Amino acid sequence: MVFLSLSCWIRSRGPDRYWKVQEIVKNAKHFRGRKNRCYKLAVKAVRRAFVYATKGRRLKKRYMRTLWISRIAAASREHGMKYPVLMHNLTKSSVQLNRRVISDLAITEPRSFLSLAKVARARQQEGFRAALGDGKEPVGVFSRVVLLQ
Amino acid sequence: MTSRGTPSRFLQSVLQNGVGRYVCQLKRLSIIFSKNAQSSLGVRGFIEEGVVDYAKYNPSTVVYVSPQSCRIPKIVAEYLNGNVREEIVTSKTSIQISEVLTKLTNQSGLDIIRLRKPFHTDNPSIQGQWHPFTNRPPCIGPIRPQKQDTEQGLSNI
Numbered sequence: 104m105v106f107l108s109l110s111c112w113i114r115s116r117g118p119d120r121y122w123k124v125q126e127i128v129k130n131a132k133h134f135r136g137r138k139n140r141c142y143k144l145a146v147k148a149v150r151r152a153f154v155y156a157t158k159g160r161r162l163k164k165r166y167m168r169t170l171w172i173s174r175i176a177a178a179s180r181e182h183g184m185k186y187p188v189l190m191h192n193l194t195k196s197s198v199q200l201n202r203r204v205i206s207d208l209a210i211t212e213p214r215s216f217l218s219l220a221k222v223a224r225a226r227q228q229e230g231f232r233a234a235l236g237d238g239k240e241p242v243g244v245f246s247r248v249v250l251l252q
Numbered sequence: 253m254t255s256r257g258t259p260s261r262f263l264q265s266v267l268q269n270g271v272g273r274y275v276c277q278l279k280r281l282s283i284i285f286s287k288n289a290q291s292s293l294g295v296r297g298f299i300e301e302g303v304v305d306y307a308k309y310n311p312s313t314v315v316y317v318s319p320q321s322c323r324i325p326k327i328v329a330e331y332l333n334g335n336v337r338e339e340i341v342t343s344k345t346s347i348q349i350s351e352v353l354t355k356l357t358n359q360s361g362l363d364i365i366r367l368r369k370p371f372h373t374d375n376p377s378i379q380g381q382w383h384p385f386t387n388r389p390p391c392i393g394p395i396r397p398q399k400q401d402t403e404q405g406l407s408n409i
Contacts, residue, residue, distance in 0.1 A: 130253070156254045213382045
């Protein structure tokens with residue numbers, strides 16, 4: 104007897120299952136529990152992880168900025184000034200350093216940060232004298248700086 | 253593609269390469285192509301025209317040309333730190349292949365993964381890094397226990 108239809112019953116049900124599974128499970132290798140091995144659990148966990156990563160990229164910018172601001176505030180309070188006063192007077196003296204650079208200066212270059220605080224203090228005093236004195240001539244050097252745009 | 257799931261590294265140069273002399277980090281180039289297939293047409297054209305000039309221009313890189321019967325032509329670049337990089341050059345013109353080669357020559361062999369910071373310094377602080385005593389005024393005189401009257405009072409009792 105010749106069995107001809109037996110070979111037709113053998114089917115290859117998709118030869119790439121291993122690689123399709125690995126594509127997802129390799130992103131879950133550092134997870135805890137069965138989600139780092141089993142495909143059904145890993146799919147849900149990996150999707151969540153990617154969603155959190157996307158959201159986190161937008162939040163990271165906010166967190167970094169608040170960190171810089173709190174560091175600058177702490178450093179300026181050591182020199183007897185507050186953060187809003189410092190930043191406002193620096194922008195009025197046309198010092199266009201951003202918060203990241205100023206916080207790095209406060210950490211690694213404390214004397215430069217002290218000089219920035221002194222510039223802001225001088226500009227603040229000039230502003231007070233201009234407001235209170237009501238003299239016609241401009242008071243000091245820092246308030247004569249042209250604001251670049 | 254999470255930041256913890258994928259590898260990342262800091263920006264670095266290989267042993268401060270450009271500071272003194274510059275050493276080309278590309279050690280070996282192997283061009284694998286086929287003699288008769290359509291996909292290796294550009295590679296064959298590049299080998300006719302440009303390979304010898306490239307090898308003369310970069311004397312520190314060894315160029316191997318190996319015709320094999322293969323479906324996809326490849327360029328395998330090996331670097332001095334041991335990393336191996338394969339570029340697939342199917343259906344590229346010889347100008348594009350020379351651009352690929354210049355890109356491979358200019359790379360250092362470090363991994364092409366996410367860079368954590370786009371800068372790096374060995375000496376981040378010049379004026380001295382901040383510590384809690386930088387902006388405190390130094391105290392005058394030695395530090396001693398203060399109250400001597402109360403001690404005399406206790407000893408009387």
